[in-house]
Amino acid sequence: MKIVFFGSDVFSIKALEACLHSGMELSRVVTTPPQKKGRGLKLEPSEIFDYCQAKKLPIAEYSTLRDARVVQELVALRPDIFVVASYGKLIPASLLEIPKYRLNVHPSLLPKYRGAAPIHWPILNGDTVTGVSIIDIAEKLDAGCIYYQERIMIGPRTDAAQLASELARFSYGILKKVLTQVTEGKLRGVPQNEAEATLAPQLSKQDGALSLTTMTAEAIDRKVRGLQPWPGTYCFIKGERIALLETDLPATATTEKPGALLTIEKEGGVQVATLDGILKILRVKPEGKKAMTAADFARGRHFVIGVTL
RNA sequence: CGCGGGGUAGAGCAGUUGGCAGCUCGCCAGGCCCAUAACCUGGAGGUCGUCGGUUCGAAUCCGACCCCCGCAA
Numbered sequence: 001m002k003i004v005f006f007g008s009d010v011f012s013i014k015a016l017e018a019c020l021h022s023g024m025e026l027s028r029v030v031t032t033p034p035q036k037k038g039r040g041l042k043l044e045p046s047e048i049f050d051y052c053q054a055k056k057l058p059i060a061e062y063s064t065l066r067d068a069r070v071v072q073e074l075v076a077l078r079p080d081i082f083v084v085a086s087y088g089k090l091i092p093a094s095l096l097e098i099p100k101y102r103l104n105v106h107p108s109l110l111p112k113y114r115g116a117a118p119i120h121w122p123i124l125n126g127d128t129v130t131g132v133s134i135i136d137i138a139e140k141l142d143a144g145c146i147y148y149q150e151r152i153m154i155g156p157r158t159d160a161a162q163l164a165s166e167l168a169r170f171s172y173g174i175l176k177k178v179l180t181q182v183t184e185g186k187l188r189g190v191p192q193n194e195a196e197a198t199l200a201p202q203l204s205k206q207d208g209a210l211s212l213t214t215m216t217a218e219a220i221d222r223k224v225r226g227l228q229p230w231p232g233t234y235c236f237i238k239g240e241r242i243a244l245l246e247t248d249l250p251a252t253a254t255t256e257k258p259g260a261l262l263t264i265e266k267e268g269g270v271q272v273a274t275l276d277g278i279l280k281i282l283r284v285k286p287e288g289k290k291a292m293t294a295a296d297f298a299r300g301r302h303f304v305i306g307v308t309l
Numbered sequence: 310c311g312c313g314g315g316g317u318a319g320a321g322c323a324g325u326u327g328g329c330a331g332c333u334c335g336c337c338a339g340g341c342c343c344a345u346a347a348c349c350u351g352g353a354g355g356u357c358g359u360c361g362g363u364u365c366g367a368a369u370c371c372g373a374c375c376c377c378c379g380c381a382a
Contacts, residue, residue: 037382041311203381243379266334266346288314288379293322300321300327301334 001025001183002184004079004099006087008032008046014168015085016048018175018281023183025040026057027077032088033061074098081182084137093139101138101182102144105175107167110135110147111197114142119167120160121200123226126218128154130163131213132171132176134290136189143197148178158250159225182184203231210235210244212272212309217279221247237309238301245291254278259308261298268293272309 001024005016008031023306029052034043038060045061052059062070082098084091085105098226108118110133122130131151136144152170154163181187190274208231210220224247233244248269256262256273263271269280281294292300303309 035382036311039378040381146315241379264334285379286314289321290315290378296321298321300323302322302333302347 001080002027002078003083004028004030004074004077006030006082006084006091007048008088009086010047010085010229011107011164011171012048012166013051014172015083015175016051018090018172018179019083019089020055020057022176024081024177024179027079028074029057029059030065030074030087031059031061033063050073065095066090071095081179082137085171085175090141091137096139101187102140103147103175103178103182104135104144105171106133106135106142107131107164107171108200109133109151110142110146111192111194113200114197115200116202118200119164120203120226122154123158123160123163124222128156128223130154130167131141132174134168134174135192143192145188145191147181147187148174150174154229157225159228159246161228205226205231207231208233208243212237212274212279214275216276217274218277219248220244220274220279221249240299241287242285243285244283245285248280248282250278257308260305261303261305261309263305264295264298264303266295268295270294270298291302 003019003022003026004025005019005026006015007013007029016029029048031046031048031052034040034045034049036041039045049059049061051057060073064070071094074095075204081101081103082091082096083103083105091102103133106118107130108114108122109129113121119130123134129151132151133149134147135142136147139143150170152166158166206229208223210223210233212220212235212277220233224244227233228245234241235244236242250271254260254262254273254277258273258275260273260280261270262273265271269282271278271280273279284290284294284297285291286297288298
């Protein structure tokens with residue numbers, strides 16, 4: 001069996017490893033070209049590209065898949081299976097007919113959270129369970145039949161970055177199971193229940209806006225955890241744009257008015273009153289500065305207990 | 310040449326008519342106290358990113374360079 005793999009970020013790597021360890025032949029890894037990013041907008045290759053270079057795997061960077069030459073190349077490889085994991089672009093319907101199997105690794109319990117940000121939204125919504133689904137690729141985004149699915153718990157303090165790596169690790173074993181089923185000819189899919197489908201739309205910088213005075217502590221905490229490491233969160237404290245990196249929810253209550261600074265702890269945390277309770281802020285990053293503990297930030301700004309932030 | 314912020318004690322920050330290098334926290338020692346993360350007293354700890362220039366004198370003004378970070382995805 002021959003696999004063509006599509007992927008472009010760190011999440012893809014575990015799935016790629018599952019393919020490598022499946023005993024099948026990896027005909028090609030398809031990724032996206034280097035993107036301009038970082039300071040000075042330097043070109044940086046995708047994580048998958050670096051990985052393949054190191055492992056000397058056959059890799060191709062296609063800026064588009066809607067190109068006759070690209071299609072010809074892929075057809076010429078005569079792949080049996082497409083494996084797609086966090087590729088970043090839609091695969092045109094014309095390509096979907098090439099292989100016998102099209103496996104998409106999707107980090108959510110489909111039909112929940114179809115779309116671009118399936119890892120973040122469960123945290124933002126306060127879900128306690130998510131999972132990994134292996135589905136067929138249909139023309140409609142993330143709507144193909146489900147071959148296999150497994151659940152994973154979301155810890156109350158888990159942020160999206162941690163969850164992403166947990167799901168990546170988790171997907172390794174799941175994809176391997178499915179590839180084994182393919183080998184044994186036992187792969188069977190069940191259609192998704194369209195009535196239960198929900199969307200996990202792409203996030204933007206604006207989604208990271210926070211307010212200590214008009215949001216509940218839990219809502220703030222969910223955003224802080226759900227938007228790591230990108231797009232991140234921000235609020236304005238005394239006119240300064242501050243990113244909240246890590247927060248916690250103490251079990252204590254307060255009658256202070258929202259925004260009031262309650263305590264600066266020796267361990268580095270800072271407790272603040274919100275709309276409905278106390279939020280403990282652990283780490284922050286002022287604009288243009290590096291990350292620091294909330295207590296360091298408060299001391300550096302000479303905040304005293306009781307001020308409204 | 311995409312835009313921007315920054316480098317001063319272990320940490321976070323002040324510090325302009327250039328003129329003895331400061332604040333909060335931490336650290337060390339002692340004190341107070343039934344006790345303490347609280348409070349009091351004392352103390353250690355700095356090539357002010359690097360190199361050069363201007364000057365009687367530079368953290369401060371000028372030039373070059375190094376490093377860190379944000380935006381932008």
